[in-house]
Amino acid sequence: MCPRLPTARDRLRRLFAAALGALCAVILTPSARAAQSIPILVETSASHDDNLGRATRPADKRDDTAVRLAVSAEDARVLRRDWLLSGGLAARGEHWVEFERFDTADFEARLALRRRFGLGPTAPALRLAFAGGPRVARVDDRSGWTGLATLEFTHRPWTFLRYTFAAEGERIDTRDTFYDITARTFSGELAFFPSDRWTISTGVASRFGNVLAFSSPPPTWRFLSPYLSTVPLRRATDFFDVPLNAYNVEAATVEGSISVSYALNDSTRLSLGFAYADTRRDGLRYLNRTFTAGLARRF
């Protein structure tokens, strides 16, 4: 009998099992240590998207919930008085409860250089960060490499308020170039800290770049016509319960978000968030409402 070659699905299963095993090992490790070593951050979240496939027609819209698990570790070194270099590793998994063909697992190396103009939390800071690594996707064609570069300005003029401006460049190179993503995002965030436990933050972001949008075949002329001249990329897919065509289109997205978080103790934080994204391209419009509940714990 011929041994069956492992599929992307098997690999993803193994990765999830390994990640869960690592998480259990980390949780079972006693955390009452006298000396702090490199902290390990474990983040879990559940997120509901009301339009996973970015469909415009109500009949094509599918909602789903993703569960995410991320484990990361970062360390930092003072280069000079105002300069801090940090680096680390992260592993992330994302599983969609109903439409699991969207599942992905990412492994990431991170490097960041921070320049604070002064000392302490109220000093303004500029941060240049790079993150990237391999992606394994349930649909093998979407596996590949991810890369993200971020330039961020942060200032916390008072302990209770912090604002951040960021510019981001993102690139995802996939096995099948159809799924490649290139995007740039400009964003601003305002965070209030009414106490040392509560954080309320609100943000806006403007993104321009590739998005995957799905539509039932054959698309009606009404919905397809704006694409015809500009979008040659179209694929028949089985991501959803019915066959839908995927389009990789360049589109502009404006997103508004609000989140509330509460620190249960010095190492654990609960958060709830809502985001509303409006993506437009040549008269087409995709709307996404996302609710997220998360738990972050530092070990």
Next chain:
Amino acid sequence: MRPSTLARRLAVILAALAVAASLPAAELVLTLTDAASAPVVDAVVSLHPLDAPVPAPGPAAEVEVVQSDGEFQPLVTPIRVGTRVRFPNADSIQHHVYSLSPAKRFDIPLHGGASAPAEEFPLPGVVSVGCNIHDWMRAYVVVLDTPWFALSSDAGLSRLEAPAGRYRVEIWHYRLAKPDAYEVTLAESEPLAAARALVLRRDRRPARAPESGGGGYR
């Protein structure tokens, strides 16, 4: 140091010691509570003589504020002017200890397990100490120009022994808008027991709990 300066300092020290030795010891027992009648921990209570000179400091002492498990230990360290403070790092990660307080400005990056030479604190005042890598870390070194001071216990209790006489009692706490002060007269006969209610502000240090979405070292 020139011999004449040394002689003058010695004379001052001897005179102060003579004054201190000649006066009988008295005691102040102060209980501190907040608006909810809970004990106030980590307050610094000090006695400043109103009718006698402050005894000159002895040889410079040395104390430690350790970085352990991502926190400074202890949170509050009251010291006499001239005391030297060491900041050893007992963690395996790096810390960057700093102060921007006028009474003592410094910054020392400390690798895991490292210690730097002790810093001298020559001026009276409150020195807020932080870590430039971990914004939640903070400590206070309260530098006093009197030998009579105490840190309030978990029960909010401070016990101070000093020669009988008139004093200004000063109470400092990091959550007080400004130090509380009042006058007392300590007598040799019996300890003076007193209670003081303090109005504490909200503690506004950056949270230690991780930010959702990671965030890294911002």
